[in-house]
Amino acid sequence: MTTLHGDITVRAGDDWTIPGQLLNINGQPLDLTNATLEWVLWGPAGDLAIPSNVVDIDILAQSNVNVTVPRGVTRGLVPGYYTDGLRITVGETSDTLWTGPVAVSGDLFDFFAEAMIEFTSPAFQILQPAIGVPILAVA
Helix, strand or coil, X not given: CCEXXXXXXXXXXXXXXXXXXXXXXXXXXXXXXXXXXXXXXXXXXXXXXXXXXXXXXXXXXHHEEEEEECHHHHCCCCCEEEEEEEEEEECCEEEEEEEEEEEEECCHHHHHHHHHHHHCCCCEEEECCCCCCCEEEEC
């Protein structure tokens, strides 16, 4: 039985930890013994943005899980609304347990890194007056 989760908000370029609890149809913690869990992220255009093989899923007590996506994987994602999905497989049976919207904000540090490269080009010079605030001079 698939559950639609509420909005998840994350930022590209950051490590993501997405917590969740997996429950059976009676609302009780799901038995995750011998279970394989997969998580994927689909992009705004319907393309596979993050495949399951680059994600870690930690199974905690009481059927709680943490989906962990490293920043090296999230870096470069375009801001927008994505859709995630978590699937469980036990034996020959698979079921998508959750899906829902994931709002990805832009990588602020990627933007600033590019801006700093342009800003520190030889055409610019930062002058430090004896008193006051540094000023920018254009060569």
